[in-house]
Each structure stands twice: as C-alpha cells, then as structure tokens.
Amino acid sequence: MYKCLGFFLIVSLALFFGLFFGLNYSEIIRHGWPLTRCTVLSADIATRYCCETSCATRSCKDAPSGSQQCSALISSIDSGYSPSGCASNSSSCPTQIGSACDGGYYCCSTCCSTCTSCTSSCSGNPPSCSQSCTDYTCNCYCCSSTNNLYCTLSCPICYNVDLQLLYSSRDGNKHNVSYVQDFSKDVNKANNFFTSHTTNSTSFCYYNPANEAQVLFDVSFTKWKWAITSIFGILPLFVTLGLFVYFLALLPLWNFALAGWSDMRRAVRAKPFPKISLKSLKGWRSTAVVDHSDPDAVDNPPPVYKEREGAN
Numbered sequence: 227m228y229k230c231l232g233f234f235l236i237v238s239l240a241l242f243f244g245l246f247f248g249l250n251y252s253e254i255i256r257h258g259w260p261l262t263r264c265t266v267l268s269a270d271i272a273t274r275y276c277c278e279t280s281c282a283t284r285s286c287k288d289a290p291s292g293s294q295q296c297s298a299l300i301s302s303i304d305s306g307y308s309p310s311g312c313a314s315n316s317s318s319c320p321t322q323i324g325s326a327c328d329g330g331y332y333c334c335s336t337c338c339s340t341c342t343s344c345t346s347s348c349s350g351n352p353p354s355c356s357q358s359c360t361d362y363t364c365n366c367y368c369c370s371s372t373n374n375l376y377c378t379l380s381c382p383i384c385y386n387v388d389l390q391l392l393y394s395s396r397d398g399n400k401h402n403v404s405y406v407q408d409f410s411k412d413v414n415k416a417n418n419f420f421t422s423h424t425t426n427s428t429s430f431c432y433y434n435p436a437n438e439a440q441v442l443f444d445v446s447f448t449k450w451k452w453a454i455t456s457i458f459g460i461l462p463l464f465v466t467l468g469l470f471v472y473f474l475a476l477l478p479l480w481n482f483a484l485a486g487w488s489d490m491r492r493a494v495r496a497k498p499f500p501k502i503s504l505k506s507l508k509g510w511r512s513t514a515v516v517d518h519s520d521p522d523a524v525d526n527p528p529p530v531y532k533e534r535e536g537a538n
Contacts, residue, residue: 231469238466242459249451256432256445260396264431264441266423267390267402271416273309275320276384279329279377286334287376289326296327296377309383322379329375337369385409385416389423393431395438403439 277300303320312319341364348355389405409416423429423443434440 231466231473234462234466235470238459238462242455242463245455245459250447250455253445253447253451256434256442257447259432259434259442259445261430261432262393262395263428264391264393264443265428266425267392269390269420269423269425270388271420272386272388273383274386275303275307275309275381276411277303277323277379277381279327279379281329281332281375281377283332283334283375285376286332286370286372288372289328289374289376293326293328293374294322296329296379299325299327299379303381320381323381325379327377327379329377331373332371332375333368334370334372335368336366338363338366340364382411383413384411385413387416387420387423391431391441393433393441395433395435401433401438403433403441405441405443 279296279300299322303322307318307320340361342359342361344357344359346355346357385408387407387409389407391403391405392400393403394400407419409419429443432442432445
C-alpha cells in the first residue's frame, strides 16, 4: 500500500509542478510587473492573409494531376501578397485562392483484426472453474490511402494592431517601444482595440523590468489555465497528501490510542477487589468497643443495641 501511495505522490507532484511551471508561473511573474502610463505615438491596423486548407478526408478524393502542393501555395501567398495591396490593385490579388491543391499523403481508412482475450477463475472445493472471454481490435494497418489528397485553399484576412508607445519607468527614463496584438480573423475585436488606443491617447500599461522593451495592457490570470492546474494538479496532490497523513499519522495514532485503552481495561478487569463476608461483618459488630467519654469519637460505629430482659 505504501508503495502505491509513494507512486501516486510522485505522479501528482510531477503533474502539479509540470502544470504550474508550464502554464501558471510565467503569469505569476507577469502579474507583478510595474504599472505605468503609456502614450500612443502611432496606431495602425495591419492585415495579412492567413491561408488554410479544407481537405476531402471523408471521400479520400485525389487532387487533380499537376496540382501544386498546398504548403508551397500558402508560403507563396504569405510572402508575396497582402490584403491592402489587393484592395488598391486587383491585379495584386492572389489567384490561387479557392483553387485545388495537393495535400499529400493521407490514410483514408484503417483495417484491424479481432483478437480474443480469455481469463479463467476457479472456486470451491472441489474446484469449479469458469472462463470469460472478451474481443478487442488488434493488428491495425492502413488499408486505403492516397498520396495526393484533394484540398481546397482559402485565405481569410487576419488582423494585427500595431502601436508605437512611450512610457516612463520607475527610474524616470522614457522608453519608446513597439506593441503588436494579434486578433486572428476577428475584425470586430481589432477595431474595438484600435478605437481604445488611438494616436495621442494615454492608458495604463505594464512593463517588464527585466526587459523594458516588453509592454502589456493586461496582466490578468488566464482562467482556463488555472482551472486545468486545479483539476489535474492541485486536487490530485491534496488527495494524495491527505491519504499520506491518514495512513502515516492519524491511523497509527488512533490504533495506539485504542491499544492503550484496551490495555487499561484489561488491567482493571484483572485486578481483584477485596471480598468481605457476612461472617466477618458479624464478628466486627460483636467486638466493636466505643468510648462514649471521648467527644471526638463520632466516627466510631454505634454500640450494639441489646433488648433488656423483661421489657414489653
């Protein structure tokens, strides 16, 4: 049992420290950054193509012969085209958007064998045995695949807000830094952030004292990260430590207290009490002598009353 507890303790500690330092430690450090005020010197919304593919994984269709690789098309669009250039000149728009491309190798279906696992159990005298069997999949392999998966290229527009900021650190020095926040394809969030940080506006911000070129407007904790750490890191660790305390401290103390109580009761039962017979009491009454002239002899037993002869 103690080996199992030790194993669970090691696993829970590894989970806790892995999640804590992997997800939460950087946020704790960032949460302590000094607060200052940032003035926006310039602001701009930058756009870019963020291309993605949609592939025929269900039908496992082959791409047309001679189609370009999807990865090569995405690289050429990212490096040679921009939404702003396309908006000002239609000839600068990427023509590959919406076209078919080659997604490469894809396993369309997997084939497996069916294996059987049986266990036997015996009980009784004479023993009576029974067998139970379960089936499971095994020896799986790719039985249908394509080397040229049919994919369609799409390139939606993604948005960045680029700011040039000026702030003063605690030592009074002024710092001119760049700040970029990515909003992916959410144009509404990008516009709202841009409206809140227009040129010449001032707002609170936080700077990294170890790297004063790094600035953030929000250093709050991420809820989902702490939820994961609490469920899969803190809770298992608390349960394991509770079991350790119970089995290594509370249970031995309880057993020790019960053993001491049992020994005390056993000792009390084993000690005999003095026995007083009626005969000894009768002899004591007959031999008791009381000195009535002594006023302090109040605790002595009273004299034996004897009835006078001839009294009615």
